[in-house]
Amino acid sequence: MTSFWSLWIIILTTITLVAMTWILVGNKKPRERETSQTTGHEYDGIEELDNPLPFWWYLMFLVTIIWGVGYLIIYPGMGNYPGLLGWTQENQHERQVAAAEEQYREMRDRYLAMPIEEIAQDPQVLRMGQRMFGNNCAQCHGADAAGSYGFPNLTDDDWIYGGEPDTITATIEHGRQAAMPAWGSILGDEGVANVVAHVLTLNGRDADENAAEAGAQVFATYCAACHAADGTGIAAMGAPNLTNGIWLYGGTESNLAHSIRAGRNGVMPAFGEQLSEDKIHIIAAYVYSLSHGQGSN
Numbered sequence: 001m002t003s004f005w006s007l008w009i010i011i012l013t014t015i016t017l018v019a020m021t022w023i024l025v026g027n028k029k030p031r032e033r034e035t036s037q038t039t040g041h042e043y044d045g046i047e048e049l050d051n052p053l054p055f056w057w058y059l060m061f062l063v064t065i066i067w068g069v070g071y072l073i074i075y076p077g078m079g080n081y082p083g084l085l086g087w088t089q090e091n092q093h094e095r096q097v098a099a100a101e102e103q104y105r106e107m108r109d110r111y112l113a114m115p116i117e118e119i120a121q122d123p124q125v126l127r128m129g130q131r132m133f134g135n136n137c138a139q140c141h142g143a144d145a146a147g148s149y150g151f152p153n154l155t156d157d158d159w160i161y162g163g164e165p166d167t168i169t170a171t172i173e174h175g176r177q178a179a180m181p182a183w184g185s186i187l188g189d190e191g192v193a194n195v196v197a198h199v200l201t202l203n204g205r206d207a208d209e210n211a212a213e214a215g216a217q218v219f220a221t222y223c224a225a226c227h228a229a230d231g232t233g234i235a236a237m238g239a240p241n242l243t244n245g246i247w248l249y250g251g252t253e254s255n256l257a258h259s260i261r262a263g264r265n266g267v268m269p270a271f272g273e274q275l276s277e278d279k280i281h282i283i284a285a286y287v288y289s290l291s292h293g294q295g296s297n
Helices: 003-026 055-074 089-112 123-136 165-174 184-202 209-227 253-262 277-290
Strands: 038-043 046-049
Touching: 003 055, 089 277, 123 277, 165 277, 184 209, 184 253
Parallel strands: none
Antiparallel strands: 038 046
């Protein structure tokens, strides 16, 4: 907050407190002045007497003003003044998070020492993993982990980089960077169409035979190095299986043509700096369980 706005808030707040105090004290009347005189206000036959506030009302208003002044001295509220305690929402949140971390640290350390395959069968671990997944992963993969266009489905047994526990952990910790190059300028429109035809035949789908045959030669030259000669992919390179009908960016002819022509460069962010080792271990166990019939979708 700039100095101008800080001063503006301090002045307005001070004026408001002084004005409220003056109104309260300046209009206080001694009890002996109670009369039957009215203010002249009448509604539905009821007249308003011109008498002082009940004393307990007066004390209540006075206490709230004093409490407000004390609050503004102890806590922030007067512009940039931090308050005597130096309290902020951020440091309170950090203390609460630290307390929670300490409370659950022993339990998570115990799970960290156990294999993922083992803790993936523990209902308590799965509940924790599901909550952590919802906070960190569901934005891309969906609350049910079924994925969407450009984001892998984590509930089946098809894995781009492999579905072993250590591989899942590495993916969460270090992230992944896709590197499907753009082939449009190299293959041309005809070459792209021919490769699409070949990929369609790899999935048992109808395609022009001549185009598929020509595409097979192009595929062997440019694509087999990553996707393998039979198109089943190479997990170590992050090259997906092109023969099982599971598509990250859609399996229509136009989708396939776009992937070949323009390439794909999807990014899975690294969570190694955001999440502790034990949390990554628990999330990995939850994700592992989803494709092994243990998780709850």
